[in-house]
Amino acid sequence: MQYNIYQIPVQGQYTDALIGMNARNILIVLRKDAYHADSEFLGKIMQSVDIDITKDCLVFACEDADYIPFYKIRETHDIQQVLVFGDCLKQIGIQARTPGNAPFPFGKTSFLRTYPLKELNGDQGKKRHLWNALKQMFQPG
Numbered sequence: 001m002q003y004n005i006y007q008i009p010v011q012g013q014y015t016d017a018l019i020g021m022n023a024r025n026i027l028i029v030l031r032k033d034a035y036h037a038d039s040e041f042l043g044k045i046m047q048s049v050d051i052d053i054t055k056d057c058l059v060f061a062c063e064d065a066d067y068i069p070f071y072k073i074r075e076t077h078d079i080q081q082v083l084v085f086g087d088c089l090k091q092i093g094i095q096a097r098t099p100g101n102a103p104f105p106f107g108k109t110s111f112l113r114t115y116p117l118k119e120l121n122g123d124q125g126k127k128r129h130l131w132n133a134l135k136q137m138f139q140p141g
Contacts, residue, residue, distance in 0.1 A: 086116035
């Protein structure tokens with residue numbers, strides 16, 4: 001048998017794992033190694049829709065064992081949109097099959113799950129899919 005074990009954070013402990021000022025109420029979730037290796041690329045992706053990741057977003061750079069329930073993040077931060085790179089939904093407590101590169105509602109929040117950063121970097125087709133989804137999510141109309 002195989003078990004997945006997740007650390008349950010102590011109340012308030014998770015806030016140290018969130019980076020950014022969240023001026024536009026956007027949460028970005030991605031792997032910690034991807035964040036450190038490709039943060040400049042991530043910045044360029046978000047700049048394409050006039051978003052500054054430091055000022056406008058909260059970033060949760062996670063590892064497999066990290067876990068912060070989304071409802072806990074919402075208790076202290078007004079999150080309107082969530083952008084997930086790769087398979088990191090379980091790190092925010094969401095177990096669901098979701099469409100890729102298509103915004104979908106989850107309660108009052110709009111979610112977008114896309115490819116991991118390393119798959120996007122250098123693949124024009126995947127970048128185009130993401131660009132179209134970002135425009136739909138952040139520049140509607």
